[in-house]
Amino acid sequence: MIARAGVLVASFALCLSACGEKPAATSAAAEAPPAEAPIAPPPPPADPLAVGSQDARDDLYCAGVIFAANPSPPSALNPTDEAVLRKAQALGIMLAESGINKLVVEKAAHATHSALISDAYAAAAAKDFDANTPRISLDDCNARARALPPVQ
Numbered sequence: 001m002i003a004r005a006g007v008l009v010a011s012f013a014l015c016l017s018a019c020g021e022k023p024a025a026t027s028a029a030a031e032a033p034p035a036e037a038p039i040a041p042p043p044p045p046a047d048p049l050a051v052g053s054q055d056a057r058d059d060l061y062c063a064g065v066i067f068a069a070n071p072s073p074p075s076a077l078n079p080t081d082e083a084v085l086r087k088a089q090a091l092g093i094m095l096a097e098s099g100i101n102k103l104v105v106e107k108a109a110h111a112t113h114s115a116l117i118s119d120a121y122a123a124a125a126a127k128d129f130d131a132n133t134p135r136i137s138l139d140d141c142n143a144r145a146r147a148l149p150p151v152q
Contacts, residue, residue, distance in 0.1 A: 041112045048120040052099075052108035059099030060118060062141035064125025066092035069138050091145035096121075098148055 045051045070088040077085065096118050103109040109117055128134045136144075 041110045044113045044116050045109060048109075048113070048117040049124060051117070052103040052106055056099045056102035056106065056108070057121075058136060059095045059102065059144070060121035061125050062136055062144050063092040063096035063099065063118070064122040065129055065134050065136060065138055065141045066095065066145065067122055068126040068129035088142075091142060094148050094151070095141070095145045 049057070051057075066088065070085055070092070072085070072089075076082075099121075100109075100111070100114045100118065103117065104111050104114075125134065129138075
């Protein structure tokens with residue numbers, strides 16, 4: 001849009017100079033905006049498991065529990081088992097997204113740190129799940145995921 005305005009101003013000035021008139025000073029809109037320095041995101045949280053509301057942290061933890069309970073196998077599955085696995089994993093994805101969105105809305109974390117935070121929760125939940133000591137049960141995590149509003 002700015003480039004188009006610049007072309008219009010330049011052609012108008014050319015027309016005026018051809019007619020013997022002096023063009024007026026170019027407007028500020030026709031000039032290219034000054035280059036702005038990119039805004040750097042804040043540093044990542046020192047403890048990714050300690051930021052945000054309990055609700056957001058529970059969503060992320062439950063996502064990790066669901067992924068720990070439904071790992072992708074090293075070899076191919078039959079189509080039915082593959083569909084069941086992907087559906088279960090989709091619940092984890094929905095919860096992880098919900099948790100990260102809550103953290104961002106709360107301004108407890110920056111969106112660029114979502115992978116760091118999600119990975120930390122996945123590791124913590126997998127450790128608890130493997131030790132049979134998850135702080136939120138798999139059934140409760142699945143119910144929490146199913147209670148989320150449908151994706152539009």
